[in-house]
Amino acid sequence: MISLDDLLQKKSAIAVVGLGYVGLPLAVALSRHFDVIGFDINHARVAALRAGHDATNEVDDAELGASSARLTADPAELSRAGVIIVAVPTPVDSHRRPDLSPVISASRTVGRHMSPSCVVCYESTVYPGVTEDICIPILEQESGLRFPDDFSMGYSPERINPGDKVHRLESICKIVSGSNEAACDLLAKVYGAVVKAGIHRASSIKVAEAAKVIENTQRDINIALMNELAIIFNKLGIDTLEVLEAAGSKWNFLPFRPGLVGGHCIGVDPYYLTYKAEEIGCHPEVILAGRRINDGMGKYVAETCVKRLINANKRVKGARVGILGFTFKENVPDIRNTRVLDIIAELKEYGVSALVHDPEADPNDALREYGQPLLPLDGLTNLDAVILAVAHERFRKLGMEDIRRMFADERVTLLDIKGFWDKKAVRTAGFDLWRL
Numbered sequence: 176m177i178s179l180d181d182l183l184q185k186k187s188a189i190a191v192v193g194l195g196y197v198g199l200p201l202a203v204a205l206s207r208h209f210d211v212i213g214f215d216i217n218h219a220r221v222a223a224l225r226a227g228h229d230a231t232n233e234v235d236d237a238e239l240g241a242s243s244a245r246l247t248a249d250p251a252e253l254s255r256a257g258v259i260i261v262a263v264p265t266p267v268d269s270h271r272r273p274d275l276s277p278v279i280s281a282s283r284t285v286g287r288h289m290s291p292s293c294v295v296c297y298e299s300t301v302y303p304g305v306t307e308d309i310c311i312p313i314l315e316q317e318s319g320l321r322f323p324d325d326f327s328m329g330y331s332p333e334r335i336n337p338g339d340k341v342h343r344l345e346s347i348c349k350i351v352s353g354s355n356e357a358a359c360d361l362l363a364k365v366y367g368a369v370v371k372a373g374i375h376r377a378s379s380i381k382v383a384e385a386a387k388v389i390e391n392t393q394r395d396i397n398i399a400l401m402n403e404l405a406i407i408f409n410k411l412g413i414d415t416l417e418v419l420e421a422a423g424s425k426w427n428f429l430p431f432r433p434g435l436v437g438g439h440c441i442g443v444d445p446y447y448l449t450y451k452a453e454e455i456g457c458h459p460e461v462i463l464a465g466r467r468i469n470d471g472m473g474k475y476v477a478e479t480c481v482k483r484l485i486n487a488n489k490r491v492k493g494a495r496v497g498i499l500g501f502t503f504k505e506n507v508p509d510i511r512n513t514r515v516l517d518i519i520a521e522l523k524e525y526g527v528s529a530l531v532h533d534p535e536a537d538p539n540d541a542l543r544e545y546g547q548p549l550l551p552l553d554g555l556t557n558l559d560a561v562i563l564a565v566a567h568e569r570f571r572k573l574g575m576e577d578i579r580r581m582f583a584d585e586r587v588t589l590l591d592i593k594g595f596w597d598k599k600a601v602r603t604a605g606f607d608l609w610r611l
Contacts, residue, residue, distance in 0.1 A: 176292050176327055176357055177257030179364050185210040187257035189365065192281050194220060194246065196231045196509070197298060197333040198262035200344050203234050204369040206244035212256055213246040216284075221248045230508060230537070233337065253288040258365060261285065262298040262333060264439055266512070267446045273302065275309065282310045286317025289326065294358050296329035300444050302388060302451035303381040306330045307354075327358035330380040331366060332387030337438075338507035348372045352383035391444040392462055397431040398441070399465035402472050405433040405611050409479075416594045416610055433611050434592055435476075435564065436469040437514035438503035473517020476592060476611065480518075480560055481525050483588050483609055489559045492526035497555040497581055500565020501533035501541060505593075508535045515564045516545060530555050534569045557583040566593040575604040 181187045187210075191202040194215040202213035215221050223230060227240045234242075245252070253259060263277040278299050285295060295314060297306050311322050320326050334347045349370045353359030363374045377383035405415040415433060422428050436442045445466055449459045484491050503513045519529040531549055533541075538549040555561075558581045563570070579587055587606040589596070594610050601608045 176294060176361065179361060181257060182209050182365065188212050188255045190214055190253050190256035190259045191244075192253070192259060192261045192285060193263040193277075193299075194224060195262070195264065196233045196337050197335050198260075199224070199229060199231070199239075200233050200335065201260065201262060201298075201369075202244045202246075203238060203242045204344055205365070206242045208368045209365070211244040212252050213244045214250065214253060215246075215248060216280075218248045221246050231337070232508060233335070250284050250288050253285060254290055256293065257290070258294045258296065258361070259285050259289060260296045260298060260331075264511075265299045265301055265443070265447070266439060267443050271446050273447050273450050275301070275305065278305065278310065279313060282313040283317050286314040289314065289318050289320070291320060291325050294327045294329060294353075294361060296331055296362055298331055298333040300332060300387050300391075300440070300447065301384055302447040303384045304451070306380050306384060323354055328354040328380065329358050329362045330377075330383045331362060332383060334387075334390075337509055338504060345370055346372050348375055350375045350377055350383050350386055352377040352380045354380065388444050388448045391441045392448055394431075395436060395441045395445050395469060396461060396465040397429060398434065398436055399468040401431045401433040402436075402468050402611075406475065409611075414598075414610060432594070433472075435472055435514040435517075437512045438509070439511045442469065442503075442512050442514065470514075470517075472611075473514050474521045476562065476564075476590065477518045477521030477525075477527075479609060480522065480562060480588075480590055481527070483590065483607060484527075484559060487586050487588050487607060489586065489588070494527045494559040495557055495583070496522055496527055496529050497558045497561040498529050498531045499533075499561065499563045499570055500567055501531050501536045501547070501549060502565055502567075505566040506535065506568055508537060508540075510536050510541055510544060513545075516547070518562065518564065519547065530558070533565065533567070535567055555581045559583060560588040560590065562590045562592065563595050564592055566595045570595065575600060575606070578606070579604070 177187050189205055189209045190212040191198045192214050194213050202211050205211045224246050227236050229239055261281050263281045266274045268274045315322055331351045336342050349366045351363045351374050367374050408415045423430055445462050449462050452459050481491055484494055501515050502510050522529050532552050532555055533549055541547045541549045589606050589608050591610045
């Protein structure tokens with residue numbers, strides 16, 4: 176197995192496979208200490224990074240420009256690496272079953288080019304057993320090498336929170352595991368060179384895999400509780416956010432908020448765990464109940480919008496509803512698994528036209544991935560209602576008069592999913608306001 180000295184002396188390289196919001200920050204950080212190869216199959220992505228810009232906004236242009244990491248779409252470069260870290264996405268398919276095709280494809284590529292004595296470490300979120308039961312056989316088949324004699328394995332789950340400028344790679348404790356003590360030691364030292372928050376050594380790869388998949392499952396269930404409470408409180412005529420602010424005055428109340436749950440983590444990871452659980456004869460109830468609640472929130476918001484239109488004596492069929500925000504969370508350009516689509520689809524069932532504006536999202540991506548046009552802000556005119564779906568900071572510049580000008584008449588109906596606007600200011604302006 177490769178030694179830490181060989182890596183520090185740059186006799187051998189570290190490769191990061193997958194240059195998305197997880198892999199790129201890792202490659203840039205590691206390049207401060209090691210010879211780093213950053214590999215991605217997306218040639219356009221690699222070209223953009225080489226030109227000095229990260230479209231995910233996780234690495235700023237100055238930091239990217241100063242990095243010594245060699246960014247490439249040539250898999251043959253992986254043969255120079257003594258450590259290969261795989262950081263590719265793990266989505267679910269249309270039936271909400273784990274889609275391991277990116278991990279499988281990456282494993283085949285790594286296997287074809289890995290060198291003997293290599294340590295291969297996965298960061299992708301998976302259910303317990305994927306690294307050892309699925310990835311290792313692929314690596315063996317493609318490389319002709321035999322595990323554990325010819326190469327070692329590791330698993331160190333990513334913990335990146337997209338758009339978070341406080342909790343970064345360096346400031347989040349890193350879980351590390353290995354197929355043997357030596358591999359775990361090496362990976363702990365490699366990650367320890369850039370992660371200042373500490374290293375947690377898991378006792379096995381399966382423990383590390385399980386730890387990752389339950390992190391977001393726990394959050395998903397807590398948000399589902401908040402969403403269910405919001406539905407209850409709405410029927411009782413109580414403002415949910417005011418209830419949460421009051422309850423939050425107790426020291427041990429957890430500060431979760433209701434909202435849409437999309438993206439490629441919280442809205443996806445629980446399905447990896449439930450899939451494996453059902454495979455072994457367990458039938459999760461709490462986890463799947465939380466998923467049902469959260470997956471239904473877009474429909475609930477759209478139905479609430481229709482009711483507000485009716486209460487305001489406005490048309491429903493043919494109504495124009497502006498939606499502010501399309502990405503899966505605030506202040507990021509990522510539109511993967513955005514649940515704003517659920518609102519749009521449900522409104523369409525009522526004959527309502529949704530006009531969407533998002534200053535963070537790439538309009539070309541939205542059109543290509545979902546067939547959804549994104550309009551400039553001045554394209555939101557003659558509206559009957561506005562839904563604030565994503566709390567981008569850039570929406571702070573919108574004053575009450577800016578919002579009023581979007582409407583066809585003086586009857587302004589606002590639905591604020593995120594509790595973004597000041598309730599008193601909105602009511603003072605004479606607007607009809609609903610908050611989730």
